[in-house]
Amino acid sequence: MQLGDLLDDCSLDVVTSSIEIIDVEVDSRQCGPGSLFVALPGASHDGLDYASEAVMRGASCVIATSNATLDVPVVVVPASQLHALLSHVASTIVGHPEMKTKLVGVTGTNGKTSVTTMVAQLARSLGWNGATIGTLTNERTTPAPPELFRTLAELVDAFDPAKAHSVVALEVSSHGLDQRRVEGLRFHVAAFTNLTHDHLDYHVTMERYFAAKASLFSSEHAQRAVIWSDDPYGARLAAMTTLPVTEVSRADASDVTGTLTGTTFFWRGHLVNSPLVGAYNVDNALMAMSIMASLGADEAGVAHAMGDVTPVDGRFNVLEGVEATVVVDYAHTPDGLRRLLEDVRALAPNARLITVFGCGGDRDRLKRPEMGLVASTSSDVTIVTSDNPRSESPDAIIDAVLEGVVEGRDVRRERDRRQAIALALSLANAGDVVVIAGKGHETTQVIGDAVTPFDDRLVAREFLK
Numbered sequence: 001m002q003l004g005d006l007l008d009d010c011s012l013d014v015v016t017s018s019i020e021i022i023d024v025e026v027d028s029r030q031c032g033p034g035s036l037f038v039a040l041p042g043a044s045h046d047g048l049d050y051a052s053e054a055v056m057r058g059a060s061c062v063i064a065t066s067n068a069t070l071d072v073p074v075v076v077v078p079a080s081q082l083h084a085l086l087s088h089v090a091s092t093i094v095g096h097p098e099m100k101t102k103l104v105g106v107t108g109t110n111g112k113t114s115v116t117t118m119v120a121q122l123a124r125s126l127g128w129n130g131a132t133i134g135t136l137t138n139e140r141t142t143p144a145p146p147e148l149f150r151t152l153a154e155l156v157d158a159f160d161p162a163k164a165h166s167v168v169a170l171e172v173s174s175h176g177l178d179q180r181r182v183e184g185l186r187f188h189v190a191a192f193t194n195l196t197h198d199h200l201d202y203h204v205t206m207e208r209y210f211a212a213k214a215s216l217f218s219s220e221h222a223q224r225a226v227i228w229s230d231d232p233y234g235a236r237l238a239a240m241t242t243l244p245v246t247e248v249s250r251a252d253a254s255d256v257t258g259t260l261t262g263t264t265f266f267w268r269g270h271l272v273n274s275p276l277v278g279a280y281n282v283d284n285a286l287m288a289m290s291i292m293a294s295l296g297a298d299e300a301g302v303a304h305a306m307g308d309v310t311p312v313d314g315r316f317n318v319l320e321g322v323e324a325t326v327v328v329d330y331a332h333t334p335d336g337l338r339r340l341l342e343d344v345r346a347l348a349p350n351a352r353l354i355t356v357f358g359c360g361g362d363r364d365r366l367k368r369p370e371m372g373l374v375a376s377t378s379s380d381v382t383i384v385t386s387d388n389p390r391s392e393s394p395d396a397i398i399d400a401v402l403e404g405v406v407e408g409r410d411v412r413r414e415r416d417r418r419q420a421i422a423l424a425l426s427l428a429n430a431g432d433v434v435v436i437a438g439k440g441h442e443t444t445q446v447i448g449d450a451v452t453p454f455d456d457r458l459v460a461r462e463f464l465k
Contacts, residue, residue, distance in 0.1 A: 003036070003061055003073075006089055012075055019060050019073065024089050024146050033058035038086045041065060041079065063089075083145075087184030090145040094153035098185055101129070101156050101166040104291055105182065105222065107174070107213050108193025110336045111284050112141070115193060116169035117312045118288035123167045125305035126297055129159035134171030136313055136441055142176025145183065167295060174212040182221070189294050190222035190243070191287060195233035196335035197367050210236075217241040226290050228283065248290045253282050260318055260325060260347050268293075270303030278316045278343035285309075314440025316340070317457060321464035324428035325351075328456045330440025332360065332387070334370040337437055341378035348433050354424045355379040357437040358417065359401055361392030361446075368397065369404025376405035379435075381427060383412045385420035387438045388446040417445065418459055425463045436460060 004017025022034030028050035031037055037054035039047030039062060048064045055062070055072050062070060063086075065079045077085055091098060106115045116132045123130030133151055135141050143151065152168060159166050172182055172190075195210055210233055217225050222243055228234045229247040238245050253272075256265040262275045263282055267289060274285060285306055292302045311317055319326040325348070331340040337357065344353060355375050359368045375382045384401050386394040394415050405411045414420035424434045436456045439445075445454035 001093060006036070006092055007075070007085075010081075010085055010088065012077065021060060021093065023150075024086070024093055025054070025059075026086070026144050026146060028054035028057065028059075030146075031057040031059040033060070035059040036089065037062045038082070038089070039064040040082065040086070083180040083183045087145045087149075087180075090149040091184055094149050097149060097153040097156040101152075101159070101168050102188045102295055103185060104167060104169040104189045104191065104295070105172040105185070105187040105216060106169060106191045106193065106287075106291075107172040107177070107216050108191075108228070109196045109333055110331075110339070111193035111280070111287070112171040112173075113330070114281065114284040114312045114315050115191065115287045115291070116171050118284060118306075118309055119167065119169040119291050121309045122288060122292050122297070122302060122305045123165070125308040126292075126301055127163060127165075128297075129163050129166035130169075131155040131159075131167075132169050132171075134169075141171045141173040142181050144181055148181060165295075169291075172216055174209055177215050178212045182216075185221070187216075187222040189224055189226055189291050190216045191226040191291055192217070192231075192234050192237055193228050193284075193287060194231040194335070196333055197364075197370065213237075214240070217243055219243065224294060226287060226294055228287060230283075246290050246294055248286050250279075250283065250286075252286050252290075256282060258282075258347055267303055268299050270300050272303050272306045274306045274309060276309065276311060276316070277318060277347065278340070279346065280339045280343055281316060314442070314457075316343070317440075319457065319460055319464065321425070321428075323430050324354075324425065324432040324434050324464075326425070326434045326436065326460045326464065328436045328440060328460065330442075331357075331437045332439075334367055334374050337371060338374045338378065340437060341374070341435065344433055344435060345378070348431075350431070352380045352429070352432040353378070353435065354381040354383070354427055354432060355435045355437065356383045356385055356417075356420050356424045357435075358385045358387035358389075358394075359397055359438070360387045361390035361394075361397055363390075365400065368400040372401040372404035372411075373406065376409040376411050379409075381410045381412070381424070383414055383420045383424055385414050385417045386445070386447070387417075388442075389448075390446050391448065394447070417454065417456075421456065421459050422463050425460070434460075 003019040021036045024036045031054040037059040063075045113135045120130035120132045225243040225245045227238045230249045253265040289302045314330045317328045331337045443455045
């Protein structure tokens with residue numbers, strides 16, 4: 001596509017409109033012949049600093065907020081228009097895939113992956129096309145516009161055109177909203193799960209964190225909202241948004257019966273018989289079913305389809321051992337860990353609970369002692385270990401976690417995560433439950449600059465044999 005056609009509706013002074021553009025990139029390392037490089041300003045780096053590298057790799061044109069001396073044309077755009085232009089170009093170059101499917105955007109501290117995955121599974125069970133974009137498939141929860149629109153186009157192109165309905169459910173992170181990665185998308189449904197302590201290394205305060213999440217719930221970004229109103233921030237959001245709102249709460253599920261193999265309850269008068277485990281998965285199921293109903297799906301069909309939904313990768317995955325039961329979960333926030341351990345207690349009230357967890361390095365440091373408090377309060381035995389320490393000292397992270405533990409509780413430290421899992425299983429007796437929290441679906445561990453294979457589920461199964 002020629003540059004002039006790509007920017008036709010943008011009211012810009014394009015000097016060389018006949019340049020052929022093949023793709024658009026914001027990462028200079030991804031540029032090749034025919035790329036359009038958009039130099040985004042950042043908190044610590046300016047994309048224009050990498051424009052020369054983009055040109056060296058073959059970029060045919062650069063869009064930036066100020067001029068630069070390069071061997072290719074530079075289109076100067078006001079900073080206030082840059083993100084909108086980026087999304088417009090990224091969408092146009094792949095054929096506007098957002099216009100070819102229903103879109104659901106799910107935001108919140110916990111539950112995004114579970115809810116989006118359930119929505120896609122429910123859709124497919126009902127005979128729709130269904131897919132997700134988020135944590136399980138991308139390095140970033142919400143990708144930058146070039147990757148986001150390319151992925152969306154690939155998903156839409158793979159859909160069965162014979163099916164009458166299609167939906168793509170996106171995890172929309174607070175970082176993605178703050179950095180305007182979903183600019184140019186208008187969701188059929190925007191959904192809010194909850195807001196609890198996380199990412200304060202980035203947002204600094206809970207109010208700024210909430211403001212980032214709340215920005216999704218405007219008529220510019222969505223047609224209607226589905227909001228978990230049991231959460232105080234959810235109730236506040238439901239009251240302030242101008243969108244039509246479906247409020248969802250735990251009260252929407254009646255006659256709930258749960259075991260370590262599944263859950264049954266009634267929703268809007270329909271029996272739900274789900275293989276998913278835990279009260280928080282009931283919450284996630286209520287959100288997913290309400291989203292599908294908001295998209296026009298038959299409620300009875302949605303309730304029945306929940307029986308076909310399989311556990312989300314790394315979310316309350318139950319491994320049955322000869323001696324103990326092992327639960328692997330991605331819970332990595334104080335509230336997520338608390339809810340996970342409460343669910344395990346409710347489902348196995350007589351079991352001894354052994355918890356293995358750590359906190360990620362180069363991430364929110366304030367939550368570390370809170371995690372220690374939650375784990376030591378809720379567990380019979382707590383083993384604090386490494387998560388992904390990244391550039392930080394694993395021992396320093398563990399020290400910070402231990403600052404919050406309750407004195408007198410059985411708390412142990414084992415820096416090596418593999419050995420920590422082995423220790424937990426060696427301590428477990430018949431009927432005990434071992435919870436391995438924090439990494440869930442992840443298949444690698446990051447220590448310093450080294451990224452090594454590591455899967456909690458595989459390691460646990462190895463020691464369960």
